[in-house]
Amino acid sequence: MSFHQKYFFGLMVFFMGVDPLCNIALAIETAPVVKVESRSPLSVSLLERGVKHNISISKKINDEIEGVYTDLHLQDLNGDGVHEVVATLENHGGVNQCSKAYVVNLSDYSLDNLVFDSGPLCNYKIYHKYLISSYREGAIWREDVYKIEGRTAQVVFADSCIGCGEVVRRKYDLRGNYFQYLARDSRDFEKRSPILAIVSSMRAEVFSSPVVLSRKYLTRGDKVIVIQVDDSRSDISWVKFRYEGEIITDGWVKCDDIDYCNSL
Structure with a gap:
């Protein structure tokens, strides 16, 4: 047998062995x-x-x-x-x-x-690995962002008041617990970052609730996440916050003690 005959015979044997393996691989990789x-x-x-x-x-x-x-x-x-x-x-x-x-x-x-616990599945769209449900409830727009794993739709964010200027966002963990805070308004849910405020007073007293003083303080330059604004009282406005330093601190401060209130 010449060199060329041996070469082509070897190629035939190689491809005969590879083809069944390719078929097996394709069968495994092809989705149902x-x-x-x-x-x-x-x-x-x-x-x-x-x-x-x-x-x-x-x-x-x-x-x-x-x-x-x-x-x-x-x-x-x-x-x-x-x-x-x-x-x-x-x-x-x-x-x-x-x-x-x-x-x-x-x-x-x-x-x-497929159960969507946060709200109805309306006007939905797919973005990367996320499924987004957008719907109007009363006068406001809401948007729920899900990740789907198997038969479970896990809510990641639940945003309300889209287009209001500030969004109320609930950020969920894998156990279904959430942290609620104010976020910047945007059509793109990934751009709805937490609204941060900087303490402008030299020393800001922290309250466990409006008018109930705790023994905690913030100092000038501390950055806090704005959770809620309460201006229902005629004498003073309050801001509920979270400070994520060495120790996470939640509480209320007087609106005048942070720079956020200058823009209100």
């Missing part, structure tokens, strides 16, 4: 494909590694969708490659176009509700 087979009654299937599975749908989910939600579509809400089922209501000229979302449970091939 969700398909809506029927809208009434709702029927959903999942194609996973070449095998088709019929998705079990409870009567409760069928009843809440059928005849109520006119728009039914598939969308990958969390970026994992597996599409969720999204049912959207007609808004009939209103500002809130709200939806329900359902996730396919790959462990038992059922359809589960």
Whole structure:
């Protein structure tokens, strides 16, 4: 056998061995494909590694969708490659176009509700790894920012009064606890940074509540996060704050003791 024959024979053997490995890798990397087979009654299937599975749908989910939600579509809400089922209501000229979302449970091939605890899912949009729900409640706009992990929608920020000049923000941790403070107003939720104030008095007394003095003090130059402003009293305005120094301090200071009140 000549050199060229040996060379091409070796290449054939190499590619014959590689091709099955590539097919295996592609099968592993390809995300399961969700398909809506029927809208009434709702029927959903999942194609996973070449095998088709019929998705079990409870009567409760069928009843809440059928005849109520006119728009039914598939969308990958969390970026994992597996599409969720999204049912959207007609808004009939209103500002809130709200939806329900359902996730396919790959462990038992059922359809589960994706629950949004902070508020309704309306006028939603996807930004990077975040799902943002924006809706008007009464006269104010609210925006809830979620991260979706599996079947759980974990709220990260809950912002109210978008467009009011200052936003009331709740920042949540993984356990569902939140810290509420005032943030700068912006259409972009990532630009809603905490409103900071600097102590302008030489020594600012800290109160556990308005007019109830504690034994704590802030000094000129200390930076505090503004949580709330209380100007309901005619004699003096108060600011609820958090000071994140070596020790976290929460309390109230007189408005005159910080520079923030100069802009009010």
